[in-house]
Amino acid sequence: MTFPVVGMVGGGQLARMTHEAGIPLGIRFKLLSDTPQDSAAQVVGDVVVGDYRDLETLRAFARGCDVITFDHEHVPTEHLRALEADGIPVRPGPDALVHAQDKGVMRARLDAIGVPCPRHRIVADPADVAAFAAEGEGFPVILKTVRGGYDGKGVWVVHSVEDAAEPFQAGVPVLAEEKVDFVRELAANVVRSPHGQAVAYPVVESRQVDGVCDTVIAPAPDLDAALALQAEEMALRIAKELGVVGHLAVELFQTRDGRVLVNELAMRPHNSGHWSQDGAVTSQFANHVRAVLDLPLGDPRPRAPWTVMVNVLGGDFPDMYSAYLHCMARDPQLKIHMYGKDVKPGRKVGHVNTYGDDLDDVLERARHAAGYLRGTITE
Amino acid sequence: MTFPVVGMVGGGQLARMTHEAGIPLGIRFKLLSDTPQDSAAQVVGDVVVGDYRDLETLRAFARGCDVITFDHEHVPTEHLRALEADGIPVRPGPDALVHAQDKGVMRARLDAIGVPCPRHRIVADPADVAAFAAEGEGFPVILKTVRGGYDGKGVWVVHSVEDAAEPFQAGVPVLAEEKVDFVRELAANVVRSPHGQAVAYPVVESRQVDGVCDTVIAPAPDLDAALALQAEEMALRIAKELGVVGHLAVELFQTRDGRVLVNELAMRPHNSGHWSQDGAVTSQFANHVRAVLDLPLGDPRPRAPWTVMVNVLGGDFPDMYSAYLHCMARDPQLKIHMYGKDVKPGRKVGHVNTYGDDLDDVLERARHAAGYLRGTITE
Structure with a gap:
């Protein structure tokens, strides 16, 4: 073959x-x-x-x-x-991938194609940060090194000019952004193939704890249909304009005044798409493979009314196996995904997916399992 | 960990x-x-x-x-x-596995625990086959070597005493069975763990072509609920009595007079359970792993009203990739499972699963894809 x-x-x-x-x-x-x-x-x-x-x-x-x-x-x-x-x-190629590698390049490009972003500009030094703050609502301001950050690393919430020194120490250009008054975070996940076929997963809600993705709900509850469509179209347009091939995650802020602004881009399967393994007809991983091979893409639609993903973080106890056994016994429908990584406190070592008709029940089951595996829930 | x-x-x-x-x-x-x-x-x-x-x-x-x-x-x-x-x-252990290795041992054990089987006995030579035929409805009679057969190999349909010589040539004991007047074949798949937890998948219909499994429909259409329950209970009882650990497939004949008789046993994931990868909450493969590790078993229930599996056999054309691309484009919900095997005519090289609400549609999609991949359907 x-x-x-x-x-x-x-x-x-x-x-x-x-x-x-x-x-x-x-x-x-x-x-x-x-x-x-x-x-x-x-x-x-x-x-x-x-x-x-x-x-x-x-x-x-x-x-x-x-x-x-x-x-x-x-x-x-x-x-x-x-x-x-x-x-x-x-795939994705270097001309696309640079937008996920360099936040300065990404912001400039999104501005050029008219995609709404938080107010932002490259800043030269702490005094320039103070100037950026003064141009808008003042402090706090978000500072990000344009390269090398992930999961909250390389990101600072700065409350004063005195706070603003540290991000400049790495010698990497620093991007200042307004601290968006958001009601929640969303993610629009799409997959695009070299010949331009693209599919959009339902927009999800992504809840962060300490800058790390904790819970994803698919689809995002109570999301206005027009706003959901706008977010999906925005992600599809970014994929097309930037020439992305494979999976693109567009992390979004939903603002208090009913807009969506782009927070980050990732050009690979993404934590906000893990729910699709058990919750969608075709998972983000399968569609990423299909896309990079220019195979026809699979159906991204959900298989259940609600799917919830909760990350499993390491706790104080290095052996997760007996907790894992307990979780399987408690919930025969639970889908556990372990990564084979050594347990360290706070390290992502797996995730769980649950799905069903009742969101409260689906959320409770996923949270219980992840908490029990971590050791923060003991019954 | x-x-x-x-x-x-x-x-x-x-x-x-x-x-x-x-x-x-x-x-x-x-x-x-x-x-x-x-x-x-x-x-x-x-x-x-x-x-x-x-x-x-x-x-x-x-x-x-x-x-x-x-x-x-x-x-x-x-x-x-x-x-x-x-x-x-x-796992399964030798005392259980011998029943899947030796059809003579299997029949004797099922007789002893009162599980209904086709009329059968070990036969010594062609004259004894004629005697076996005369004890019942006459020829044709099924002959099987007690060890070494699979997918129709090691099985003969014998119409006369002259036909009956070949099976004895291998020097392996030969089992004679009545040719059952069945309306269709069913399979009851169960998984059992060492501490005795067991789950039963819905009974499926299994359609064979030339002695090889071709199509599986889950659940078996129009199956009387009492007969389905009887088949599930029979499979669970066999698993318990024989001490099976892991997946057990019980292949069954549904007779014209409304009974189920055991045809074959397999103590491993089985072709009649492949539908569960995309059609059940927990696949037979995941539950087999959970069982052999004595982990709590996962929910075996279906996720869709109908799931159909059709085997993909090799055709005359060794390169299946372009056909595969076509099938993905035609049906974005199709689930293809390829085995990485070289294509040879008639060789099982993969299977497809489809699921949905309408059985005719689900069957047509699976058959089309498998036929197109084999090359027997060209549009």
């Missing part, structure tokens, strides 16, 4: 779950992982251990792959261009 | 799909495969290539596994006993 080989750069849980979704598709999966113990490296057959920052490692890995895709956005843009010059399709 | 290691003997598609189901469970999966190209060996990280008929190979493989389970029923019983003596849990 001539089924293709997908090369995945990065051995985290997104790669692990993408491999899982690729098995029924019959494709071959090849992994470039930092260590043999990484989450995906535990379950993939064809693993190369190496450093994705090294071009020759990437080049050797890419030989024999029909397409290269990613578990994260950290591969240097110039390396991606070199792979493309070697004739290897890179 | 102390998540356990499941050792799977056999590298076929059942092992491949069991690995896929084990990934979200966070367990480690170790495979003993005949070759590095086997269906499961393509996708599993920890693969040992070796011969399961060699005890020392099995012993070395089993070291470091928390439990041993199987993709097929061909491991010699004495080897399984040796592993157990080494302290490795073998």
